Amino acid sequence: MTLQTDLLHLARPQSMPASVNPAVVRTSTVTFETIEQMREEKQRMASGERAFTYGRRGTPTTHSLEDAISRLESSEYTQLLPSGVAAINLVFLTLARPGAHVVIADSVYQPVRRSVEAWLKPWGVRVDYFDGSVEQLGTLLSDDTCMIYTEVPGSLVYEMQDLPALAQLARQRDIPLVVDNTWASGILMQPLALGASVSLMAGTKYVVGHSDVMLGTVSANAELGLRLREMSMVLGQCVGGDDAYLALRGLRTLACRMATHAHNAEGLGDWLARQPHVARVHQPSRPEHPGHELWRRDFSGSNGLLTIEFDAAVERQRVDAMVNHLTLFGIGSSWGGYESLALPCDVAAARSLPNPWAERGPCLRLHVGLEDLSDLQADLSQAWRMLAP
Ligand SMILES: Cc1ncc(COP(=O)(O)O)c(C=O)c1O
Secondary structure, eight states: OOHHHHHHHTTOOOSSSOOSSOOOOOOSBOOOSSHHHHHHHHHHHHTTOOOOSBGGGOOHHHHHHHHHHHHHHTOSEEEEESSHHHHHHHHHHHHOOTTOEEEEETTSOTHHHHHIIIIITTTTOEEEEEOSOHHHHHHHOOTTEEEEEEESSOTTTOOOOOHHHHHHHHHHTTOOEEEEOTTTTTTSOOGGGGTOSEEEEETTTTTTOSSOOOOEEEEEOHHHHHHHHHHHHHHTOOOOHHHHHHHHHHHHTHHHHHHHHHHHHHHHHHHHHTSTTEEEEEOTTSTTSTTHHHHHHHOSOOOSEEEEEEOTTSOHHHHHHHHHTOSSSEEOSOOOSSSOEEEEEOTGGGOOSOOSGGGSOOEEEEEOOSSOHHHHHHHHHHHGGGGOO
16 A cells, blocks of 8 residues: 555544544553453553553554554654654664764754753763765764764755765664654654654654644664654653644644645746746755655655755845745744745754855745645745845
8 A cells, every 4th residue: 555545544433423533542551450450551551562551652543653664664664752842852872872973964953952961061072064975974983982873954055965874884883873754754764764863853844744732753673663662651641632633633734735746836846947046946856855765766856845046146134024924834943844934044053063064045945735736936036126235
């Protein structure tokens, strides 16, 4: 069965008559018929199986969502977290250890650096950033490297990486490779199938798809999956039934939403690249995008993100004025919902390695939503006059 079809049929009630969607379980306490039944359930939990013993440890609703995400990510295990950032920190807490070394791609989501400064370094973990290439990664790995962390494409300007080659090197050195897969959200690429050890997502974005729930997911196989689950239990991380239900509902339309996001974003990217004041449009689906061939090889499609890099002569205030004149684009950061968004972004501030971004023109990230493409184009067109000096 294809992924798209499976996502429509997973976790639906089996016995008839039935509602189309599963019931929402909201609970802290779980009660049992007999002491024996309670012991049996706890025994299942102790032997590593998923059990229904207490709300913090998961409910049938969260278990259904975990199974659906595992299908999406081609993994044996998935752990739900209350946000994407919580997912990132769960992975760091599980894999990093004081005195050891981690290597992180320079193009990752900026708040990863906050975790590095707030606790990884103070905790005694050595951290190096790498440029995303296998060559540079190879020079940085050492005998005590305990994790390689990346995100493909990179945040803000979508730097591509050769994920299978990174994964091969990681495996040769027996180091877990962790991939933030939020951009593809499983429907466009599955890191575990390309050789990574862990895939995590901000489910907040495309999985939920309606900008109304915070959610993180971490997916892995075998022993590593169990370790991640155990650490999540130790930390007391859990997700409420209503949020899990909404994410499950989001999954039903993920494939068709993504196709429309891609159609709109690619159409807008073509149009924007022809507009005055634009130096380039950053978007992996564009043939001139660095690493476009890797994107074509490893991804099955596009999403709604693109970033406009304006000519260096364009002042940031003019970009701000243009954004203020948009009527269909909200000003906000959390992409992946059905709606269009615009966000000025500072690429130089989000990178640690020497980079040319401070010299380049201002950047504006768009998340292209599900509105009609012609309306979005007309909106940008009327606001464009604000860019004139
Ligand atoms: C690539 C990526 N990873 C992780 C996150 C964090 O997700 P959350 O906002 O759910 O904590 C974000 C949020 O923007 C993101 O863009």
